[in-house]
Amino acid sequence: MISLNNNVKRKLQFILDNYEALSCKSYKLPCGANIIDMGIEAKGSFEAARLFTEINMADLGTVTYRDYVLEDGHSCLAVEVMTSEPILALRYSQIASYPIGDGMIGSGPGRAVARNKEDYCFDIPDSYRDTEAELVVLGVQGQRVPDDEIAMKIAEECNMSPDNIYLLVHNNTSIVAAVQVAARILEQTLHKIMMQEDQSIEYALEFARGFALVAPVTLDDDEAMGKINDSLLYGGRSQYWVKCKSDEEITRILPKLVTEYSKDYGRSFRELYLEADRTYYKMDLNIHSPARVEIFNMNTGNIFSQGNIREDIISSSFFKNKRKKV
Amino acid sequence: MISLNNNVKRKLQFILDNYEALSCKSYKLPCGANIIDMGIEAKGSFEAARLFTEINMADLGTVTYRDYVLEDGHSCLAVEVMTSEPILALRYSQIASYPIGDGMIGSGPGRAVARNKEDYCFDIPDSYRDTEAELVVLGVQGQRVPDDEIAMKIAEECNMSPDNIYLLVHNNTSIVAAVQVAARILEQTLHKIMMQEDQSIEYALEFARGFALVAPVTLDDDEAMGKINDSLLYGGRSQYWVKCKSDEEITRILPKLVTEYSKDYGRSFRELYLEADRTYYKMDLNIHSPARVEIFNMNTGNIFSQGNIREDIISSSFFKNKRKKV
Amino acid sequence: MISLNNNVKRKLQFILDNYEALSCKSYKLPCGANIIDMGIEAKGSFEAARLFTEINMADLGTVTYRDYVLEDGHSCLAVEVMTSEPILALRYSQIASYPIGDGMIGSGPGRAVARNKEDYCFDIPDSYRDTEAELVVLGVQGQRVPDDEIAMKIAEECNMSPDNIYLLVHNNTSIVAAVQVAARILEQTLHKIMMQEDQSIEYALEFARGFALVAPVTLDDDEAMGKINDSLLYGGRSQYWVKCKSDEEITRILPKLVTEYSKDYGRSFRELYLEADRTYYKMDLNIHSPARVEIFNMNTGNIFSQGNIREDIISSSFFKNKRKKV
Structure with a gap:
């Protein structure tokens, strides 16, 4: 079975290598967990939003931008989303159903590693689990960057060193939010x-x-x-x-x-x-x-x-x- | 002159590295020829279909998906295809005109290596030939995966070791067929x-x-x-x-x-x-x-x-x- | 601050590695400066045009092709362009305002290295300057390929060895011109x-x-x-x-x-x-x-x-x- 987290390595590495061109910030929390700020202190960008969303679908789906003219004559940004693995990409990855603490909800492939009982998507017999994950990647929409306490709770629930935890964060008023929610x-x-x-x-x-x-x-x-x-x-x-x-x-x-x-x-x-x-x-x-x-x-x-x-x-x-x- | 087969190496390697995420299968026949199943035993995917089609055009053309709303109100998938080298990409690559045996027809850049007299596209003076090819890549639409006999006939007609033959296969009812035929x-x-x-x-x-x-x-x-x-x-x-x-x-x-x-x-x-x-x-x-x-x-x-x-x-x-x- | 010229290295390298598939030519002038002919002696291609344009925006913007049906029933190629860094991508890169000599105007990230007083875009306090550039990349629309004299003047104004100057050239009647001007x-x-x-x-x-x-x-x-x-x-x-x-x-x-x-x-x-x-x-x-x-x-x-x-x-x-x- 495919490892959803290992599957996003390539795009995650692209973000880490190009965070400045993507108008993002990249740094580590004291505990060692990795923060990619895509829309809290950082502004984010159209490309950051696209990459966030594809990673959040475990890189098993694609997002394409499109210019759409509304009936009122104004142009509107639109997204087209496609996947050939809807259960893996959506149920076991994109759905935001992992409460990581402080009122914040995690989405993305990392959910399939975390042993969190409140994530109802895994509450079925023979549920997918990412047992081969070498890293844990989560998308987080919140008003603040998660702190050490949250990151270490995630690390514990994933049985993974904080150094291998990657949190891609943004708030409601960012371009990443506008795109990834529509998507x-x-x-x-x-x-x-x-x-x-x-x-x-x-x-x-x-x-x-x-x-x-x-x-x-x-x-x-x-x-x-x-x-x-x-x-x-x-x-x-x-x-x-x-x-x-x-x-x-x-x-x-x-x-x-x-x-x-x-x-x-x-x-x-x-x-x-x-x-x-x-x-x-x-x-x-x-x-x-x-x-x-x-x-x-x-x-x-x-x-x-x-x-x-x-x-x-x-x-x-x-x-x-x-x-x-x- | 460009080698059409060498030109698809990059995308072929991407498929080999990511076949599972593309919902494909990848294995060797006993003779050593490489099968990439993109829609027979494997399900295939939108991305597999796009890559198949671009490789089938010798990577000298692009395929883009688009959401199109029909007059009847239903959404329909569409493809946009572009090439700036129509003769190389189409006549000498994408056209399906290489009878590989068992009623199956091959398309793609490998045709320009195979010395097969029935492929009428090469039946002109000064026809393009891929004399520098280090591998042979063919797309095959059929009900079955080609067997050793077919693969070895191709290897012989291409004067190439079976290990360097790559057959990208799918049947009529796969997503790859739906896309690549439209394209x-x-x-x-x-x-x-x-x-x-x-x-x-x-x-x-x-x-x-x-x-x-x-x-x-x-x-x-x-x-x-x-x-x-x-x-x-x-x-x-x-x-x-x-x-x-x-x-x-x-x-x-x-x-x-x-x-x-x-x-x-x-x-x-x-x-x-x-x-x-x-x-x-x-x-x-x-x-x-x-x-x-x-x-x-x-x-x-x-x-x-x-x-x-x-x-x-x-x-x-x-x-x-x-x-x-x- | 991001280096606009270093930021285009990846796409420039892609062109250098694939110039033949892009229907371009790549060679050096006697002085050592690098010419990528994308539409003078070479024909260029849709993909070359897209890459030229993204590089000309310092790879801080994206260009996507689209098929658009005009009211008269004919199909027309269209481009969609997006950037989240308009000042860097446009004012300090894409605008064509660097007179390189012989009546030709340069555009692209190289402008932010050249100390040329006629480029009015930099004529403000605290203007961006690309002080970390390891190479200089310019787009040039002209009837002829720039010669040694022009290339060496650019090298001098950029205080850079000609070997690190890259000129991406095309004329008015090329596909690159049609696309990059629309974009x-x-x-x-x-x-x-x-x-x-x-x-x-x-x-x-x-x-x-x-x-x-x-x-x-x-x-x-x-x-x-x-x-x-x-x-x-x-x-x-x-x-x-x-x-x-x-x-x-x-x-x-x-x-x-x-x-x-x-x-x-x-x-x-x-x-x-x-x-x-x-x-x-x-x-x-x-x-x-x-x-x-x-x-x-x-x-x-x-x-x-x-x-x-x-x-x-x-x-x-x-x-x-x-x-x-x-």
């Missing part, structure tokens, strides 16, 4: 599938392609938080190619996978987030969905789709002066 | 030109750019065969920039280069293929064409075009439940 | 900002994204010159993300940044160029502008835009037989 469009879809009572389709997922609009970097934290999530809720589309015996396995869950299934459909993430006292889990969980999902059955040749990208909502979310006055 | 849009156009009585334009071809819609992977063999060919017939467009003394050299052959010139225009490949008892050469040869061709004359500054991409036919070809009921 | 869309915008009385916005520029249509290679020199400039004037759009305290800093200069501000708006570059006796500086300087500029204020979340891409003008510029008969 979670495939992961967001898989996560929705995992939340269904009937998850049988998960093991039929073969190939995945996604598209999402990326918010321009905005310095206000609530605004940024709203925009990067609207990228998924109203600006993201995923397409899965699956091997299902019957189309019914698809059609019975598809309507529940998209944002329009939420009672709060149509309202901006920022508004709902503030109403929920900035607490993700107090929001209607159905809102954390992709705008549109398409599923193609490789067995029957049929395709099914639900939901739509809402450029009108994206325009008013991303550009404050395009919001309708009330 | 033959430039080669399909060149091949049509070569079939004309007046082929003078061939030596005027300077730059080439193409676009083609890629079918989602479908497990039924006839369905897959139909879709990957419809990618070219109804979903592919090429643009050549040529140095012709007069525009008339272009306009007199252009109408014959596209699918709409065929008496069977508008019917799906699968239907015609089944009618022809699954025999490619029993079909109207004019059907094996690109949907649209554009030719720009670098001398006169004029552009000419013929044919059109037919998204309606692509929708009903790729997605069974979008077919009109009869 | 100046961000630089053209920055240059316009620098020409304003109030340039305060320059230091607020954080991220930049651009799009421009690329002309097919045309052999007539005046035609080529017209087309590659129309790429910017009528076929190019830039989007800057800025940190301005007030939106007014943006809105007061935005209308002056685009082509439509020129009294000659709507007329083709070729026509105006010929009227001005082929002298760039005799033309209305306001015409040397991007077709459209969008500026997003990261502080306020507001976006502003001016001008539009004019596909009608591009069609008749790029394709002679699409010009309206008078």
Whole structure:
């Protein structure tokens, strides 16, 4: 079985060799753990964001930038994401479900080394584990750079020397956040599938392609938080190619996978987030969905789709002066 | 003169070093020849398909993925293909015209080493030959992995030790097939030109750019065969920039280069293929064409075009439940 | 501070190792300076053009090709350009403002080493200087390959041995020219900002994204010159993300940044160029502008835009037989 962490070595080394050109910082914590600052003290860059995201998918997926012209005439950055190993790249790597302490959540291939019981993605029989990892690589979105205490807890949970721990960090208002959250469009879809009572389709997922609009970097934290999530809720589309015996396995869950299934459909993430006292889990969980999902059955040749990208909502979310006055 | 086979070493080595992350298999036949399974026993991947195609063009062309939204609202994978050396990349490499035995046809740079009389592309005076090749790299689309007998025949025709033969193999229902056939849009156009009585334009071809819609992977063999060919017939467009003394050299052959010139225009490949008892050469040869061709004359500054991409036919070809009921 | 010239070493080495596959030539002048011919005696290629442009931006920006279908139904090559370090990549590298002699102008990272008083971009306090450069890399668009006299003047102005000077050369009618000029869309915008009385916005520029249509290679020199400039004037759009305290800093200069501000708006570059006796500086300087500029204020979340891409003008510029008969 492939080692997800060893698989990102090449791109990690590229970042370490070129951190300055990527507008990043690279240094060690006192305990020896390695910090790559891609958007806290450092500014980060489009290329840093792309590399972060591919590493966060265990380098089993690709991210491509694209210029997209909205109906309102403005250009918008977009990402296209592809993977042929959705379970490894997403469930066992990109999903952010490893609580590393101090309220921060880790994502990326390092999760498959850490023996942390709260990471529900590994809570199944015969779960993948990266037993050959020579290093541990985690993406961390937070307001601060993790300190020694956190790094040493990770090292312990991974049974790895801190010298071999690499933490790629950024905050909500960085370009890395704007890109890597939008590029979670495939992961967001898989996560929705995992939340269904009937998850049988998960093991039929073969190939995945996604598209999402990326918010321009905005310095206000609530605004940024709203925009990067609207990228998924109203600006993201995923397409899965699956091997299902019957189309019914698809059609019975598809309507529940998209944002329009939420009672709060149509309202901006920022508004709902503030109403929920900035607490993700107090929001209607159905809102954390992709705008549109398409599923193609490789067995029957049929395709099914639900939901739509809402450029009108994206325009008013991303550009404050395009919001309708009330 | 450049060695087409030596030119693919870098990308070939990348595949050998990363075959597991590419969802491929890599092993040797008893005779020593190297098999890279990219879609028979192995699943293959989007990245494997891209690398296969670039290697098949002797790494003198590029393939880029793109998300394209069809008129019917569904997203469709597409490829963009570019080359600045169309004759070397296509005639002497990508065209599949080397019968390697057992009904299988080889493509790729290795053709320029093999002394096989049936490969008509080399049947001209002063034909390119790769006399400096240190290895032989061939792409093979077939239902089975070639065996020792085939590999040793290739080695003999190339006057090369089997240890230096690399066969990149996949079948019709793999992602590699779906991508690499669609990415033959430039080669399909060149091949049509070569079939004309007046082929003078061939030596005027300077730059080439193409676009083609890629079918989602479908497990039924006839369905897959139909879709990957419809990618070219109804979903592919090429643009050549040529140095012709007069525009008339272009306009007199252009109408014959596209699918709409065929008496069977508008019917799906699968239907015609089944009618022809699954025999490619029993079909109207004019059907094996690109949907649209554009030719720009670098001398006169004029552009000419013929044919059109037919998204309606692509929708009903790729997605069974979008077919009109009869 | 990053060394812009050292930063391009990796891509420069790639060109030196693969010049034949890139349809380039590589050799030394008698004095020892290195010439990479990418479009004078050599033909050049799409990949050569992409690499030239990224090197010319000090490898702090990316260039991606894209297939774009014009309203007239013809496909057109386009480039997407991105940088997260606009001042370093553009002002101190890509802008062509170093007169190297014989009427030729140098661009690229080497400018930041040369002590040449005519290069106005460095004529400010605390200007960036590449003091760590181990080599000097310049892009040169000209009708001839620079000779020993020019190369030795550059070596002297850079206080560098000729052996460490690399000149990447091409002429107006090459594919490299068509691409790299179109890809100046961000630089053209920055240059316009620098020409304003109030340039305060320059230091607020954080991220930049651009799009421009690329002309097919045309052999007539005046035609080529017209087309590659129309790429910017009528076929190019830039989007800057800025940190301005007030939106007014943006809105007061935005209308002056685009082509439509020129009294000659709507007329083709070729026509105006010929009227001005082929002298760039005799033309209305306001015409040397991007077709459209969008500026997003990261502080306020507001976006502003001016001008539009004019596909009608591009069609008749790029394709002679699409010009309206008078």
